[in-house]
Amino acid sequence: MKLPIYMDNHATTRMDPRVLDSMKPYFLEIFGNAASRNHSFGWEAEEAVEKSRKQIADLIGATAKEIIFTSGATESNNLAIKGTAQMYAERGNHIITQVTEHKAVLDTCKHLEKEGVRVTYLPVGKNGLIDLDQLQDAITDKTILISIMYANNEIGVVQPISEIGKIAKKKGVLVHTDAVQAVGKIPVNVISDGVDLLSLSGHKFYGPKGVGALYVRRRNPRVQLTSQMDGGGHERGMRSGTLNVPGIVGLGAAAEIARKEMAEESKRLEYLRDKLKDKILNNLDEVYINGTMEHHLPHSLNLSFAYVEGESLLMGINDIAVSSGSACTSATLEPSYVLKALGAGDDLAHSSIRFGLGRFNTEKEVDYVGDKVVDVVQKLRELSPLYELAKEGVDLSKMQWTAH
Amino acid sequence: MAYSDKVLDHYNHPRNVGSLDKNDASVGTGMVGAPECGDVMKLQVKVNPGTGIIEDAKFKTFGCGSAIASSSLATEWLKGKTVDQALEIKNTDIVNELSLPPVKIHCSVLAEDAIKAAIGDYKRKRGAEKPAEAVAAQ
Numbered sequence: 001m002k003l004p005i006y007m008d009n010h011a012t013t014r015m016d017p018r019v020l021d022s023m024k025p026y027f028l029e030i031f032g033n034a035a036s037r038n039h040s041f042g043w044e045a046e047e048a049v050e051k052s053r054k055q056i057a058d059l060i061g062a063t064a065k066e067i068i069f070t071s072g073a074t075e076s077n078n079l080a081i082k083g084t085a086q087m088y089a090e091r092g093n094h095i096i097t098q099v100t101e102h103k104a105v106l107d108t109c110k111h112l113e114k115e116g117v118r119v120t121y122l123p124v125g126k127n128g129l130i131d132l133d134q135l136q137d138a139i140t141d142k143t144i145l146i147s148i149m150y151a152n153n154e155i156g157v158v159q160p161i162s163e164i165g166k167i168a169k170k171k172g173v174l175v176h177t178d179a180v181q182a183v184g185k186i187p188v189n190v191i192s193d194g195v196d197l198l199s200l201s202g203h204k205f206y207g208p209k210g211v212g213a214l215y216v217r218r219r220n221p222r223v224q225l226t227s228q229m230d231g232g233g234h235e236r237g238m239r240s241g242t243l244n245v246p247g248i249v250g251l252g253a254a255a256e257i258a259r260k261e262m263a264e265e266s267k268r269l270e271y272l273r274d275k276l277k278d279k280i281l282n283n284l285d286e287v288y289i290n291g292t293m294e295h296h297l298p299h300s301l302n303l304s305f306a307y308v309e310g311e312s313l314l315m316g317i318n319d320i321a322v323s324s325g326s327a328c329t330s331a332t333l334e335p336s337y338v339l340k341a342l343g344a345g346d347d348l349a350h351s352s353i354r355f356g357l358g359r360f361n362t363e364k365e366v367d368y369v370g371d372k373v374v375d376v377v378q379k380l381r382e383l384s385p386l387y388e389l390a391k392e393g394v395d396l397s398k399m400q401w402t403a404h
Numbered sequence: 405m406a407y408s409d410k411v412l413d414h415y416n417h418p419r420n421v422g423s424l425d426k427n428d429a430s431v432g433t434g435m436v437g438a439p440e441c442g443d444v445m446k447l448q449v450k451v452n453p454g455t456g457i458i459e460d461a462k463f464k465t466f467g468c469g470s471a472i473a474s475s476s477l478a479t480e481w482l483k484g485k486t487v488d489q490a491l492e493i494k495n496t497d498i499v500n501e502l503s504l505p506p507v508k509i510h511c512s513v514l515a516e517d518a519i520k521a522a523i524g525d526y527k528r529k530r531g532a533e534k535p536a537e538a539v540a541a542q
Contacts, residue, residue, distance in 0.1 A: 311468035385446035401438035
C-alpha cells in the first residue's frame with residue numbers, strides 16, 4: 001500500500017488509464033479542428049467528437065444532439081442559468097435554487113440578482129434535502145427555472161430530482177441540475193428525472209480536467225439558451241470556441257466506462273464506504289453523520305467528530321488526502337456553509353471530514369484509514385478539555401466562554 | 405499548511421497532558437477560548453505555597469496543531485518558574501520558539517491568556533484563603 005492515500009474523490013478523480021489511452025491519438029495524429037469541413041483532419045476530429053457526444057448521451061438517457069461541450073461544470077452551470085434567465089426574460093424573472101448548491105450555481109444566481117432577477121434560495125432540512133412542499137409554494141407565474149443539484153459535493157445526499165421534475169413540469173418551469181457528483185456514479189436519466197438542463201464534468205468520473213458538458217433538452221420542451229461567449233457559433237450556437245477534441249474524446253470514454261461498470265463499481269464502493277463508517281462508528285462515541293444516508297451517493301461519507309478540532313484532526317491523518325469543513329482549511333475562515341445549512345453548530349462543522357472513495361481505492365486502504373482515524377480521534381480527545389467536560393456531564397452549550 | 409518541526413514535535417508528543425484537581429487550593433486553573441472559534445485551552449498550575457514556585461503544570465487543548473503546541477510549550481516553560489516569572493511569559497516568546505506563521509499568532513495569544521488565567525485563579529484562591537497575606541504579598 002502506498003502513502004499518502006487519496007480519498008478526496010469529490011474534489012477530483014485520477015484519470016482512468018483507459019481514458020488516457022483513448023485520448024492519446026488526438027494530440028499528435030488526429031489533431032484537426034472538428035469545425036474544419038473541407039479535409040480529412042477535420043472530418044476525423046468531428047467523427048471523434050460525435051462519438052463522444054453519443055457516449056455521454058447514452059450515460060444520461062439523452063440524444064447526442066442534446067449534448068453541448070464546455071470547459072467543465074462551472075461553465076455549464078453559468079451557461080444553463082444565465083442562458084435561461086436571458087433567453088426567457090420576457091416570460092419571467094424568477095429562479096428557484098437552494099442553499100447548499102455549489103458556488104458555481106449560488107454565485108451565478110447572485111450575479112443575476114444584481115441584474116434584477118429574483119432568486120429564491122430554499123432551505124434544506126437536517127437530512128440535507130429540500131422540502132418539496134416548499135418548492136411547490138415558491139413557484140410563481142414569474143418562475144422560469146428551478147436549479148437543484150443532483151447530489152451534494154460535501155455531504156453526498158441525493159436530492160429528489162424526479163419529484164422536482166414532476167412539480168416543474170406541471171407548472172411549465174424548466175429544471176436545471178448540477179449533476180457533477182452524480183453522473184457516472186449513480187443512474188441518471190434526463191427522461192425519467194424530468195430534467196431540461198444538466199451539467200456534468202469529466203474529471204469527477206475518471207475523465208480529464210477542463211472538459212464538461214451541458215445537456216440541453218431538444219424536445220418537450222425545446223430549450224433555448226442565450227450564449228455567454230461570442231464567436232464562431234459552435235455547439236448549436238450555444239457555446240463558441242474550438243472544441244477540445246482530446247478532452248472530449250476522454251470525456252466520452254469515461255462516460256462509456258462508467259455506463260458499463262457503474263452497477264458493479266457502486267456496489268463495491270458502497271461496501272467499502274460502509275466498512276469505513278462501521279469501523280469508525282463502532283469504535284468512537286459522539287461521531288455524527290452529516291446528511292441522510294438514505295438518499296446518498298454510494299462512495300461518500302461525511303462525519304463530524306465532536307470535541308476535536310478539524311485542522312488538528314487533518315494534521316493527525318496527514319497521510320490521507322480528505323477534505324474538511326473546518327474554517328482553518330478554507331480560504332474564507334468560515335466553516336462549511338453546507339454543514340451550517342443542515343443546522344450543525346459551528347463546532348461540529350469545524351470538526352467534519354469528507355471521505356470520498358473512488359475507483360482506485362482498495363480495501364486495504366479503507367482499513368488503514370479507518371484505524372488511523374479512530375486512533376487520532378482518540379488521541380485528540382485525550383487532549384480535549386471539551387471531551388473531558390462532556391464526560392463529566394457538563395453542558396457545553398451552557399458554559400460561559402471567553403470569545404477571542 | 406506547513407508546520408515547523410517544533411510544532412510537529414509538540415503535536416506528536418505533547419508534554420504534560422492531563423488535569424490537576426481544580427478544587428485543590430494550590431492549583432490554579434485557566435480555561436480560555438470558545439468552541440465556536442475552534443480553540444479552547446485549559447491550563448493548570450500547581451504551586452508550592454511556601455516558595456511560590458510552580459511544581460507542576462498540565463494542559464488540555466481543543467484546537468489546531470499550533471494551539472496544541474503553544475499550550476504544550478507553555479506547560480514546559482511554567483514548571484520551575486515562580487508565579488511572577490510565569491506572568492512574564494509573552495505570546496511573542498511562543499511565536500518565536502515555535503516559528504508560528506502570522507495566521508497562527510492567535511494561538512500564542514490564547515496560551516498567554518491561559519497562563520494569566522491559571523495564575524489569576526491560583527491567586528484568587530490564595531486570596532480567599534488568606535486575604536491578609538495576599539494583600540501583604542502585593
